[in-house]
Amino acid sequence: MKILVCISHVPDTTSKINFTEADTKFDTSGVQFVINPHDEYALTRAIWFKEKQGASITVVTVGNQSVEPTLRKCLAIGADDAIRVDAEPKEAFFVAEQLSAVVKAGGFDLVIAGRESLDYNGGMVPGFLAASLGYNFVNACTGIEIDGANATVTREIDGGNEVLTTNLPLVVGGQKGIVEEKDLRIPNMRGIMMARKKPLSVVPAVDVTPSSKTVSFEKPPLRGACKLVDADNIDELINLLHNEAKVI
Amino acid sequence: MSVLIFAETSEGRFKKISFEATSYAAKVAEMLQTNLVALSINASEPSQLSDYGASKILNVKNARLDNFNAKAYADAIKQAAEAEGATVVVIDSSSNGLFLAPLAAYNLKAGLGSNTVALPVSVAPFIVKRTAFSNKAFCQTELTTSVKVIGLAKNAFGVFENKVEATVEAFDPSLNDADFNIVSKEINKTSGKVSIADADIVVSGGRGLKGPENWGMLEELAEVLGAATACSKPVADLDWRPHNEHVGQTGKPVAANLYIAIGISGAIQHLAGINASKVKVVINTDPEAPFFKAADYGIVGDAFEVVPQLVEKLKAFKQNNA
Numbered sequence: 386m387k388i389l390v391c392i393s394h395v396p397d398t399t400s401k402i403n404f405t406e407a408d409t410k411f412d413t414s415g416v417q418f419v420i421n422p423h424d425e426y427a428l429t430r431a432i433w434f435k436e437k438q439g440a441s442i443t444v445v446t447v448g449n450q451s452v453e454p455t456l457r458k459c460l461a462i463g464a465d466d467a468i469r470v471d472a473e474p475k476e477a478f479f480v481a482e483q484l485s486a487v488v489k490a491g492g493f494d495l496v497i498a499g500r501e502s503l504d505y506n507g508g509m510v511p512g513f514l515a516a517s518l519g520y521n522f523v524n525a526c527t528g529i530e531i532d533g534a535n536a537t538v539t540r541e542i543d544g545g546n547e548v549l550t551t552n553l554p555l556v557v558g559g560q561k562g563i564v565e566e567k568d569l570r571i572p573n574m575r576g577i578m579m580a581r582k583k584p585l586s587v588v589p590a591v592d593v594t595p596s597s598k599t600v601s602f603e604k605p606p607l608r609g610a611c612k613l614v615d616a617d618n619i620d621e622l623i624n625l626l627h628n629e630a631k632v633i
Numbered sequence: 634m635s636v637l638i639f640a641e642t643s644e645g646r647f648k649k650i651s652f653e654a655t656s657y658a659a660k661v662a663e664m665l666q667t668n669l670v671a672l673s674i675n676a677s678e679p680s681q682l683s684d685y686g687a688s689k690i691l692n693v694k695n696a697r698l699d700n701f702n703a704k705a706y707a708d709a710i711k712q713a714a715e716a717e718g719a720t721v722v723v724i725d726s727s728s729n730g731l732f733l734a735p736l737a738a739y740n741l742k743a744g745l746g747s748n749t750v751a752l753p754v755s756v757a758p759f760i761v762k763r764t765a766f767s768n769k770a771f772c773q774t775e776l777t778t779s780v781k782v783i784g785l786a787k788n789a790f791g792v793f794e795n796k797v798e799a800t801v802e803a804f805d806p807s808l809n810d811a812d813f814n815i816v817s818k819e820i821n822k823t824s825g826k827v828s829i830a831d832a833d834i835v836v837s838g839g840r841g842l843k844g845p846e847n848w849g850m851l852e853e854l855a856e857v858l859g860a861a862t863a864c865s866k867p868v869a870d871l872d873w874r875p876h877n878e879h880v881g882q883t884g885k886p887v888a889a890n891l892y893i894a895i896g897i898s899g900a901i902q903h904l905a906g907i908n909a910s911k912v913k914v915v916i917n918t919d920p921e922a923p924f925f926k927a928a929d930y931g932i933v934g935d936a937f938e939v940v941p942q943l944v945e946k947l948k949a950f951k952q953n954n955a
C-alpha cells in the first residue's frame with residue numbers, strides 16, 4: 386500500500402493572530418509552526434499501517450521553504466520520504482490540484498489528510514482532492530481499517546458515528562479518533578538522525594487558476610467586559626440571559 | 634439565474650439547520666434579485682420550505698438515497714443547480730453538509746466559501762465573510778468563479794419565517810453507480826440526548842467539578858434548558874465523561890447560541906473550540922480564571938452552590954414562561 390499523508394503547516398493554537406500588509410497577510414513573526422493536529426493523527430495512523438500491514442508513507446506539503454522543518458519532523462516520526470510542492474498555498478482549490486498531481490505522479494492508493502487545518506479552517510482540501518482524483522472519499526474519519534483493497538471507515542456524524550465500507554483508492558479527512566492521543570509520537574533522537582538522510586524532494590507547482598482569493602482579514606471586535614453577577618443573585622443572570630442576550 | 638439551497642432531511646424531516654440555511658439563501662436571492670429554489674431528498678413535507686422563502690422546491694424521491702451518500706447527494710445538487718441555472722448554491726455545515734460541499738463545488742467548478750458567517754459582503758465582486766484561525770479572526774474571501782457555493786456556518790444567521798407562494802416539483806437526478814461504492818453499514822446514535830452539534834444550548838463541565846459523580850446537577854441543568862452536555866479535555870481523559878463530549882481544539886467545535894462553562898478554567902485550546910458560540914456564561918470559583926476574559930456573563934462562585942440554585946430558578950422561570 387502506498388500512503389500519502391497531506392500535511393499542513395499551521396501556527397500553534399496559542400499563537401497571537403495578527404495581520405500585515407493592510408490586513409491581507411497573516412503575520413508570521415514570532416509564530417511557532419506545528420504539524421496541523423488532525424494531520425498528526427492521520428500520520429500516526431499511516432505509521433500504524435506501515436508497521437502492522439506493510440506500507441510506504443510519503444508526506445506532502447504545498448508551501449515555501451519555511452515548511453521544511455515540519456516535513457522533517459514528519460520524517461522523524463516515521464514517514465519514509467517527503468515532497469514539498471514549491472508554491473504559496475494560496476487557497477484550497479489550488480492546493481488540492483497540486484496534491485492531486487502528486488497523487489497521480491506517485492500512484493498512491495490511500496491518501497490521508499486532516500479534516501481541516503487550524504489556520505484557514507477551510508475543511509475543503511480533502512474533498513476537492515477526492516473529487517479531482519475521482520477516488521472514494523470519507524470525511525471526519527475517526528477510524529480506518531484496510532484489508533487488501535477493502536476499507537472499513539468510521540466517520541463522525543452529528544450525534545454519533547457511521548460505519549462505512551468502501552475500497553481503495555481512497556481519500557479520507559481524518560481527525561482525533563483515527564488514533565488516540567496517547568498513540569501520538571514524539572520524535573526521538575534516532576528518528577531525528579534518520580530523518581536527515583531521508584529524501585525530501587521539491588517539485589514545481591502545476592498551473593492552476595484559483596477559485597477564490599483573500600480580500601482581507603479582520604479580528605473580531607474587542608468584546609465588552611464580562612458582566613459579573615453575584616452568586617446570590619441568580620435571578621439576575623436569568624433575567625440577563627432572557628431579556629438582554631435573548632438566548633433563553 | 635437563481636439561488637439553490639440544499640435542504641437536508643433526516644428520516645424525511647427537515648432539520649432546523651435546513652430552515653436556517655433556507656432563510657439565509659432567501660436573503661442571498663433577494664440581494665441578487667432572483668428567486669430561491671430548494672432541493673430536498675426524500676422529504677415528507679417539501680412544501681415547508683416555502684415558509685422560509687423558497688418559491689420552487691425540487692424534491693427527489695429515490696430509495697437509493699435514503700441513506701446519506703456524499704457523492705450521490707453532491708451529484709444531485711450539481712444537476713439541480715445546472716437545471717435551474719443557479720449561480721449561488723447554499724449548503725449548511727452539518728456533518729453531512731461539510732462532507733458533501735467540496736464535492737458539489739468541485740463538480741460545479743465553483744469556488745467554495747466554507748464557514749461563512751454572514752450575508753455576502755458584496756455580490757459583484759462576490760465576497761463572503763468566513764471564520765479563520767480557529768475563530769480568532771474573520772477572512773473576507775472573494776469567490777472568483779461563475780458559480781459560487783456558500784457553506785453556511787452553524788447558528789450564524791438564524792431562522793426567519795418568510796412565507797411565499799411555491800411550487801413543488803419532482804426531480805429525478807441520474808445516479809452514477811460508482812457513487813455507491815461507499816456503503817453505510819451501521820449508524821450509531823447516542824440515543825435520547827441532544828447532540829452537541831444540534832444543540833442551541835450547551836452545558837459544559839470541567840475539572841472543577843471534582844468527579845464524575847457530580848455530573849447529576851449538570852445533567853439536570855441541561856434538561857431544563859433542553860441543552861446538550863459537554864466537557865473539557867481532561868474530564869474526558871480522566872473518563873469522567875465520554876469522549877464524544879470533549880469540546881475544544883482537539884475535540885468537537887461548539888457553535889451554540891449559549892455555552893455555559895462550569896468549573897472550566899478557559900485554556901486557549903478549550904476556547905478555540907467554543908469561540909464561535911454566541912453567548913458564553915462562566916461559573917468558576919477563581920475570579921482570575923481566563924474564562925472570565927472570554928465570557929459575556931460570569932458568576933464567581935462555587936458550582937456546587939450555584940448550579941443547584943440555577944436549576945431551581947430556571948425551572949420556575951420555564952414554568953412562568955411556558
Ligand SMILES: Cc1cc2nc3c(=O)[nH]c(=O)nc-3n(C[C@H](O)[C@H](O)[C@H](O)COP(=O)(O)OP(=O)(O)OC[C@H]3O[C@@H](n4cnc5c(N)ncnc54)[C@H](O)[C@@H]3O)c2cc1C
Nearest residue numbers: 839840841865866881882883896897898900902918919936
Ligand atoms: C495540544 C493541546 C490541545 C488541547 N486541546 C484541548 C481541547 O480540545 N479541549 C480542552 O478542554 N482542553 C484542551 N487542552 C487542555 C487545556 O490546555 C486545559 O488543560 C484544559 O482545558 C483544562 O481543563 P479544565 O478547565 O477542565 O481544568 P482546570 O484547568 O483544572 O480548571 C478547573 C477550573 O475549575 C475551577 N473550579 C474549581 N473548583 C470549582 C468549583 N467548586 N466551582 C466552580 N469552579 C471550580 C478552577 O478555578 C479552575 O479554573 C489541550 C492542551 C494541549 C496542550
Ligand SMILES: Nc1ncnc2c1ncn2[C@@H]1O[C@H](COP(=O)(O)O)[C@@H](O)[C@H]1O
Nearest residue numbers: 391447474498499501502507508509510
Ligand atoms: N498546503 C497544504 N499542503 C498539504 N496538505 C494540505 C495543505 N493545506 C491543507 N492540506 C490538507 O488538507 C486538510 C484540510 O485543510 P483545509 O481544507 O485547509 O482545512 C489538512 O488537514 C491537510 O491534510
